Amino acid sequence: MFRVSFIxxxxxxxxxxxxxxxxTQSEPLRNSAVQDTVRVLQPGTTLxxxxxxxxxxxxxxxxxxxxxxxxxxxxxxxxxxxxxxxxTFSVAFKTTPLDSTGVPHILEHTVLCGSQKxxxxxxxxxxxxxxxxxxxxxxxxxxxxxxxxxxxxRQDFKNLLSIYLDAVxxxxxxxxxFSQEGWRLEPVDLTDPNSPLTFKGVVYNxxxxxxxxQQSIFCEAVQNRLLPSHTYGVVxxxxxxxxxxxxxxxxxxxHQTHYHPSNAR
Numbered sequence: 642m643f644r645v646s647f648i649x650x651x652x653x654x655x656x657x658x659x660x661x662x663x664x665t666q667s668e669p670l671r672n673s674a675v676q677d678t679v680r681v682l683q684p685g686t687t688l689x690x691x692x693x694x695x696x697x698x699x700x701x702x703x704x705x706x707x708x709x710x711x712x713x714x715x716x717x718x719x720x721x722x723x724x725x726x727x728x729t730f731s732v733a734f735k736t737t738p739l740d741s742t743g744v745p746h747i748l749e750h751t752v753l754c755g756s757q758k759x760x761x762x763x764x765x766x767x768x769x770x771x772x773x774x775x776x777x778x779x780x781x782x783x784x785x786x787x788x789x790x791x792x793x794x795r796q797d798f799k800n801l802l803s804i805y806l807d808a809v810x811x812x813x814x815x816x817x818x819f820s821q822e823g824w825r826l827e828p829v830d831l832t833d834p835n836s837p838l839t840f841k842g843v844v845y846n847x848x849x850x851x852x853x854x855q856q857s858i859f860c861e862a863v864q865n866r867l868l869p870s871h872t873y874g875v876v877x878x879x880x881x882x883x884x885x886x887x888x889x890x891x892x893x894x895x896h897q898t899h900y901h902p903s904n905a906r
Contacts, residue, residue: 673703673705673722673723673724675722675723675724676705676722676723678722679696679705679707679720679722680705682696682707683696684696687712690711690712690713691709691710691711691712691718692709692710692712693708693709694708694709694710695707696708702723703723704721704722704723705721705723706719706720706721706722707720707721707722711902714901714902714903715902715903716902716903716905716906717905717906719906726793727775727776727791727792727793728791728792728795728798729776729789729790729791730790730791730798730801730805731787731788731789731790732787732788732806732809732906733785733786733787733788733905733906734786734787734809734899734900734904734906735784735785735899735904735906736748736784736785736786736895736899737784737871737872737899738872738875738877738895739871739875740875740883741875741880741882742879742880742884742886742887742891743823743844743848743876743877743878743879743880743883743884743887744879744887744891744892744895745781745786745895745899746781746844746848746877746879747819747822747823747844747879747884747887747892748892748895748900749780749781749786749788750779750822750823750843750844751812751814751818751819751822751823751892752812752814753765753766753779753808753812754812754813754815754818754821754822755812755815755818756804756807756808756811756812756813757807757811757812758803758807758811759808760813765777765779765804765808768800768801768804772797772800772801773792773793773797774790774791774792774797774801775792775793776789776790776791777789777790777791777801778790781878782877783864783873784872784873784877788805788808788809790805809900810900810902814892814893814896816889819889819892820842821842821843822842822843822844823842823843823845823884823887823892824840824841824842824844824845824885824887825840825841825842826838826839826840826841827839827841840881842884844878844879844884845879845881845884845885847878848876848878848879848880848881848884849881852880852881861876
């Protein structure tokens with residue numbers, strides 16, 4: 642999986658802003674059957690349990706954006722209509738940790754280890770070999786977690802959508818998976834009962850690798866000190882020195898309080 646820092650997002654936004662400023666704003670709307678389908682919608686229209694809130698043209702990217710809100714849960718949905726062979730979807734949550742145990746990062750890994758509808762181990766990685774997806778991943782940033790995918794096949798899109806939504810809203814969150822993805826104590830030599838113990842875990846080892854880079858240490862320190870209050874003052878991906886403080890119960894509680902449609906985009 643991949644982490645996105647506040648510094649990286651700031652740089653990306655500046656690059657995009659410069660690019661947008663160089664693009665002409667006077668280009669006429671292109672005729673597109675995909676865009677024409679949503680252009681007929683009006684604010685206030687009810688559609689598949691959603692209410693259309695706003696429709697906006699983005700000629701710089703040749704797309705029409707439709708903002709909707711789910712009537713029952715309050716989930717906000719942005720539909721992007723564009724002539725593109727890729728069909729893309731993502732569900733993102735506002736995740737604001739208040740410590741450096743890496744709970745949003747470990748949760749991102751753990752929810753993809755089996756769900757209510759797909760109780761197999763690692764359905765995410767099994768789909769990599771079975772799917773026609775052109776992109777599959779998950780991202781943990783300082784204040785959000787995103788699960789995106791893309792495919793050019795309609796049935797494959799439906800399959801991936803079912804897997805992703807069931808994973809984030811109905812994960813099994815087994816303690817064994819938490820130990821595997823988060824952290825655990827393990828003998829250095831599995832064959833020796835007297836062997837000393839060491840910390841292991843997918844995210845734990847991943848963050849040890851991240852903090853082996855001077856650049857990563859510097860960027861994280863800059864963000865933590867420039868924005869010391871709330872979530873930006875901690876390491877959302879997890880500080881290896883703090884990760885072992887996280888418990889399985891705390892992980893489940895974080896999912897209950899953050900992974901809800903009302904907190905989703």
